[in-house]
Each structure stands twice: as C-alpha cells, then as structure tokens.
Amino acid sequence: MSGGVDSSSIVGMAHNISGKERKDTFSIVYPGTAIDESTYIDSVIQKTQFNNYQLTPVKEDLKLDLASFIYHQEEPVPNLSYYNEYKLRSYIQEKKVVVTLEGQGADEIVTGYRSFVLPFYFDLIESFQWKKLLNEIKHFKKLYPQTFFNILLRYCLSKLPQNLVQTLKKIIKKRQNPLINSNYFGSLPNIISPKNKCTNLNSALMNSLRVHSLPKQLTRADKSAMAHSIECRFPFLDHNLVEYSFSLSNDQKMHNGVTKKVLRLAMQEHIPVKVFKRRDKKGFLSPQATWIRELRDVFDSIVYSEEFKKLEYINWIAFEKKYSELITHKHNNSQEIWKILSVFLWEKTFIQNQI
Numbered sequence: 001m002s003g004g005v006d007s008s009s010i011v012g013m014a015h016n017i018s019g020k021e022r023k024d025t026f027s028i029v030y031p032g033t034a035i036d037e038s039t040y041i042d043s044v045i046q047k048t049q050f051n052n053y054q055l056t057p058v059k060e061d062l063k064l065d066l067a068s069f070i071y072h073q074e075e076p077v078p079n080l081s082y083y084n085e086y087k088l089r090s091y092i093q094e095k096k097v098v099v100t101l102e103g104q105g106a107d108e109i110v111t112g113y114r115s116f117v118l119p120f121y122f123d124l125i126e127s128f129q130w131k132k133l134l135n136e137i138k139h140f141k142k143l144y145p146q147t148f149f150n151i152l153l154r155y156c157l158s159k160l161p162q163n164l165v166q167t168l169k170k171i172i173k174k175r176q177n178p179l180i181n182s183n184y185f186g187s188l189p190n191i192i193s194p195k196n197k198c199t200n201l202n203s204a205l206m207n208s209l210r211v212h213s214l215p216k217q218l219t220r221a222d223k224s225a226m227a228h229s230i231e232c233r234f235p236f237l238d239h240n241l242v243e244y245s246f247s248l249s250n251d252q253k254m255h256n257g258v259t260k261k262v263l264r265l266a267m268q269e270h271i272p273v274k275v276f277k278r279r280d281k282k283g284f285l286s287p288q289a290t291w292i293r294e295l296r297d298v299f300d301s302i303v304y305s306e307e308f309k310k311l312e313y314i315n316w317i318a319f320e321k322k323y324s325e326l327i328t329h330k331h332n333n334s335q336e337i338w339k340i341l342s343v344f345l346w347e348k349t350f351i352q353n354q355i
Contacts, residue, residue: 001025001052002284003040005260005267005275006103010235012270015048024051026092028084028284031056035285043272053095057087059294070349072227073220076342079335080286086224093228104217105236108209109245110260111253112281117144119200120254121151122158139257143279179322179336184313201250289334293327302341314340
C-alpha cells in the first residue's frame with residue numbers, strides 16, 4: 001500500500017467487507033525524504049486498524065540484489081522504482097503471504113496521469129465548451145500548466161495525419177539524446193498510437209490500458225511476484241469495472257482540476273480525508289540518485305571499465321560527464337544514467353552470460 005487513492009481504496013474496501021478481521025498490508029517507506037508517503041499510509045492504517053508492515057530498502061540491499069533483480073526482470077528497466085516492487089515482494093514472501101491485491105489499472109481507467117488532461121481539453125474543444133475549458137485550465141494549472149493558445153495549437157497539430165507529424169519531426173530534427181549513438185540503431189520504425197472510435201479522453205485511456213502503460217507494468221509486476229512465488233491480483237482490472245469506467249462521461253473522471261473523480265467519490269467513506277483530497281502522485285519512487293552515488297564503487301567499476309567504454313551504442317565521453325555530474329551532485333540526471341546502465345547489465349546477463 002502506497003498511501004495513494006488506488007491502493008488505499010483497496011484497503012478501505014477490504015476493511016468494509018471483512019469487518020473486524022485485521023488484514024496485512026505492506027508498504028515501502030523512506031522516512032525523512034521527499035518521496036516518503038508514510039503520513040498517508042499511517043492515516044489509512046489508523047482508519048482501518050489493519051496490520052501494516054513497512055520496509056525501507058537501503059543501498060546494501062540493492063548491491064546484494066542487483067544481479068538477481070536484473071535476471072528476474074529479463075529486460076532493461078527504466079528506473080529503480082521497480083526494485084521497490086521486487087524488494088517488497090521479497091519481504092511479503094518472508095511473511096508467508098502468497099496472494100496480494102494491488103492497485104495497478106486504476107490510473108488507466110479513471111485518469112490517474114497528467115497526460116490525460118490534454119485529451120480531456122480536446123474533448124471540450126470539440127464540444128465547444130469554451131467556458132468550461134478555461135475553468136479547467138485554471139484548476140489544472142498546477143498539475144498541467146498550459147496556456148489556452150498552446151492547447152489550441154496542440155489540438156490543431158493532433159488533427160494532422162500521424163505519418164505527416166512523424167515526417168515533420170524528422171525534418172525539424174528533434175534533438176537526439178547526446179548519450180546515445182543514434183547511428184548504431186539506424187532507422188527505427190514510427191510507433192503510432194491507434195485511434196479508437198470514442199472520445200479523445202477515452203481513446204487516450206484505452207491506449208494507456210492496452211498499449212503504452214499497463215502492459216509493461218503488469219509484466220514487470222508478474223516477474224517480481226513470480227520471483228518470490230507470489231500471485232498478484234488487480235481488482236481495478238475486473239472487466240466489469242473496466243467496461244463501466246469507459247461508459248462514464250468525462251466529467252465523472254475529471255472535473256474542476258480533480259482527477260479520478262468517480263473513484264474518489266465512491267471511496268469517500270472508506271479512505272481518510274487526507275487521501276481523498278490528495279492531488280500529488282509520487283509513483284512508488286525510489287532514492288535512485290542517492291543509491292547510485294552511495295554505490296559509487298559498484299557503478300564506477302562498470303562506467304570506467306574498458307568493456308563499457310567500448311560500447312557502440314553510447315557516447316562514452318558524454319555519458320561519463322553526465323555520470324560525474326550525478327556523483328558530484330551537480331545534476332540529478334539519475335534517470336538517463338540508470339537507463340543506460342540497465343541496458344548494459346541486461347546485456348551482460350542475457351547476451352554475454354557474465355553476471
């Protein structure tokens with residue numbers, strides 16, 4: 001349980017169904033850091049009186065588990081939040097729990113991501129609800145700071161044929177990642193999201209549910225769970241609930257700067273007020289930058305190895321500069337650093353069989 005609306009809703013409903021029977025919940029916490037969600041977790045436990053087992057992974061855990069984590073994921077992972085999942089399931093296994101209920105899927109059916117705000121605006125434009133559009137822009141300015149004219153421009157661009165948009169991007173020559181040797185990969189095919197016959201918002205939700213977001217989440221969750229002999233189940237992906245959610249109007253999903261409106265209202269009596277009113281989304285973060293810095297000996301041995309320097313798909317000089325900036329606290333660019341390290345570790349594990 002993270003303390004967000006989704007996992008708190010599952011705990012709240014479990015409490016409503018089970019009555020006085022106390023259930024076990026498990027959480028990752030990082031006390032004293034900006035990514036910690038303990039205050040929300042504690043409020044849920046106070047309301048339900050469920051058991052809550054909290055775990056704080058540390059650098060030594062990552063160092064010990066790194067090879068096993070990479071092996072069980074079977075593919076490069078974009079960030080170390082997935083290590084949180086892996087480590088938490090190891091802890092769950094220690095407590096002899098074999099089935100878990102998890103909150104994945106709610107974001108994709110009732111607008112949990114900021115990226116859904118723009119297609120929500122597009123639907124308002126197409127229905128000529130200009131007053132409501134201006135009102136929503138005002139209320140969403142913190143979550144999605146965009147001007148009215150910028151939104152109109154993006155709407156017009158969205159109506160161009162996708163192939164034309166991709167061609168224009170190539171002509172403009174969108175800036176390449178300086179850490180990557182783009183010549184190594186050659187020409188990659190364009191990935192075009194399918195256009196579903198529904199509202200802009202529901203189309204975005206459908207693509208997130210079936211193409212871009214959820215499939216990877218479920219695959220990685222299943223791999224971490226199976227590594228520890230745990231079966232994870234996702235109540236928000238019950239087909240009846242998914243179909244019902246897609247039948248709802250946009251206003252029931254987003255309204256006055258509030259996402260997941262229908263879920264919040266349905267769960268209002270079952271979750272704490274502070275969770276009900278919560279607007280931020282942390283996304284199960286890990287102290288990724290801190291771990292890389294604190295495990296400098298591990299990552300230095302990779303970055304400065306001759307094998308890594310000779311990789312054809314990276315520009316090592318540019319990478320080393322960014323890596324040094326991360327280590328010396330000049331920039332927190334841990335995301336792009338980890339992505340490349342993850343590819344290298346995966347390659348050594350599955351292509352070279354060396355870890």
